[in-house]
Amino acid sequence: YMTVLALPLAACNSNTAPGNDREAQLDPPATAAPIESAASALANLSPGLMLPETMTDADLSALGAENSCQFRLTEVAFPSFVYDGNGRGAIKINGKLIPVTASGPDSYASGELRIQIRVLDDEGTAGLQMQELIVAAPRAKDELGFWGYTTCSGDPA
Numbered sequence: 001y002m003t004v005l006a007l008p009l010a011a012c013n014s015n016t017a018p019g020n021d022r023e024a025q026l027d028p029p030a031t032a033a034p035i036e037s038a039a040s041a042l043a044n045l046s047p048g049l050m051l052p053e054t055m056t057d058a059d060l061s062a063l064g065a066e067n068s069c070q071f072r073l074t075e076v077a078f079p080s081f082v083y084d085g086n087g088r089g090a091i092k093i094n095g096k097l098i099p100v101t102a103s104g105p106d107s108y109a110s111g112e113l114r115i116q117i118r119v120l121d122d123e124g125t126a127g128l129q130m131q132e133l134i135v136a137a138p139r140a141k142d143e144l145g146f147w148g149y150t151t152c153s154g155d156p157a
Helices: 002-009 057-063
Strands: 069-072 081-083 088-093 096-104 107-110 113-123 129-136 144-151
Touching (some): 057 096, 088 113
Antiparallel strands (some): 081 088, 088 096, 096 107, 107 113
């Protein structure tokens, strides 16, 4: 009887989020998330769920963003937002990569999705520059702010 109760819990220890240790010989390499416009990627998503997600190396490669500046929620995390000096950026929300373009200094947009970045006057314990990422999502009443860390290619890391 106890075996039957334990079966539904058997898969609960499998965390497939990027950055978690997994057995390479058992798990295929990550594939890139689809690249979509904000209107398409966020169409049926509740505004409260429009949160930045972690990008994989495959995502960065698909975006051509391996050498872009990268905003990370923690100093050791994979990036959640990438941007370059040419006015291009991308964020991952709802399992989709959403390209954005500069709409002003330190501001990016795609349709009704607006993103602003602001360098903070602090750094993390590993010496990474702190930054604030502000996301104004379509249909959301409030902006969402996230503190994290940024690195740009050429920065000492």
